[in-house]
Amino acid sequence: MKRVLSGIKPSGELNIGGFGGALNPFVAMQEEYECYFFIPDLHAVTVSQDPRELFQRSKDIAAFYLAAGIDPRKAVIFIQSQVAAHAELGWLMETQAHVGELNRMTQFKEKSDGREAVSSALFTYPALMAADILLYQATHVPVGDDQKQHLELTRDLAERFNNRFGPTFAMPEPIIQTIGSRIMGLDDPAKKMSKSNPNVSSYVLMLDSPETIRKKFARAVTDSEMSVRYDWELKPAVSNLIEIYAVFSGEPIETIERRYEGQGYGGFKKDLAEVVIEKLIPIQQRYHEIVHSEELTRVLKEGAARAAEVASETLVKAKKAMGFVTFE
Numbered sequence: 032m033k034r035v036l037s038g039i040k041p042s043g044e045l046n047i048g049g050f051g052g053a054l055n056p057f058v059a060m061q062e063e064y065e066c067y068f069f070i071p072d073l074h075a076v077t078v079s080q081d082p083r084e085l086f087q088r089s090k091d092i093a094a095f096y097l098a099a100g101i102d103p104r105k106a107v108i109f110i111q112s113q114v115a116a117h118a119e120l121g122w123l124m125e126t127q128a129h130v131g132e133l134n135r136m137t138q139f140k141e142k143s144d145g146r147e148a149v150s151s152a153l154f155t156y157p158a159l160m161a162a163d164i165l166l167y168q169a170t171h172v173p174v175g176d177d178q179k180q181h182l183e184l185t186r187d188l189a190e191r192f193n194n195r196f197g198p199t200f201a202m203p204e205p206i207i208q209t210i211g212s213r214i215m216g217l218d219d220p221a222k223k224m225s226k227s228n229p230n231v232s233s234y235v236l237m238l239d240s241p242e243t244i245r246k247k248f249a250r251a252v253t254d255s256e257m258s259v260r261y262d263w264e265l266k267p268a269v270s271n272l273i274e275i276y277a278v279f280s281g282e283p284i285e286t287i288e289r290r291y292e293g294q295g296y297g298g299f300k301k302d303l304a305e306v307v308i309e310k311l312i313p314i315q316q317r318y319h320e321i322v323h324s325e326e327l328t329r330v331l332k333e334g335a336a337r338a339a340e341v342a343s344e345t346l347v348k349a350k351k352a353m354g355f356v357t358f359e
């Protein structure tokens with residue numbers, strides 16, 4: 032059985048990077064895999080969150096899942112903090128993770144760099160992420176490129192646990208899209224597109240208006256060569272734009288290159304904005320219909336109940352293997 036688990040943190044407004052690396056592949060995968068898509072709110076609070084914003088953003092991500100086309104009859108959609116097994120297995124995985132390996136996580140280094148009050152949860156974050164995945168015996172985990180290291184650690188922890196306590200967890204494989212798993216900033220192709228960039232023109236938000244999207248792409252950096260060619264080494268800024276075009280149009284890179292052969296960047300950037308707008312408008316409309324609906328609450332309630340069943344089975348298995356007294 033092929034089972035998928037993945038999620039998007041409710042820690043900021045969703046940008047099109049999360050769409051390329053996660054949301055878009057999620058929608059495609061529900062046809063082929065048994066899918067669990069969750070909202071990792073326990074991960075969001077590893078850095079300070081305003082309670083009202085956390086509440087709204089958790090619902091936002093759930094609404095984006097549905098609006099983008101995830102079907103709750105096919106996939107289980109739930110909020111992490113509503114399934115207590117995550118926190119519990121997270122603790123057990125912390126007992127397996129070594130300080131040295133957590134210290135090597137580049138996301139921890141980036142997020143803690145220069146900060147004074149870094150929470151201990153930010154440090155142990157990857158052990159909780161391993162628990163998320165292992166609880167569902169996930170065989171495949173679609174993620175963007177920046178999560179690769181966390182997936183490698185998850186595999187190490189699963190293997191360590193299985194070797195020490197007997198076969199308990201399935202070994203998960205990351206699924207990293209060749210196109211869309213590394214969407215970079217529109218101002219600097221060396222930096223991941225991220226809401227934490229103070230330059231608002233560096234990212235496009237899922238809820239940006241058409242005018243804003245047009246402005247942001249018009250300002251996007253390119254190069255002085257004036258040819259729409261996909262070459263990350265020599266033309267990273269243009270390659271990033273071509274990749275965004277490919278994600279949002281669903282067309283192969285070569286088709287896009289051919290279409291703009293011999294043309295400059297002006298027309299290409301204008302068309303790119305329209306391709307993104309065309310895909311986002313219906314998602315935005317559905318998002319607004321769903322975000323405050325009863326239907327969303329119902330989907331999340333049912334999802335949490337279905338997730339809890341699967342998760343508690345694995346949790347009991349892991350606890351028994353470790354020698355805890357259980358009555359099940």
Ligand code: TYM
Nearest residue numbers: 037038039040048049052053071160174175212213214224
């Ligand atoms: P998060 O919330 O930062 O991002 C959600 C997903 O979107 C991908 N992503 C991107 N992909 C391409 N280009 C970008 N600019 C971009 N920005 C974000 C991320 O790689 C990710 O796949 N730790 C995870 C959340 C998590 C999780 C899990 C994921 C917690 N537990 C278990 C999978 C399985 C995170 O912070 O992703």
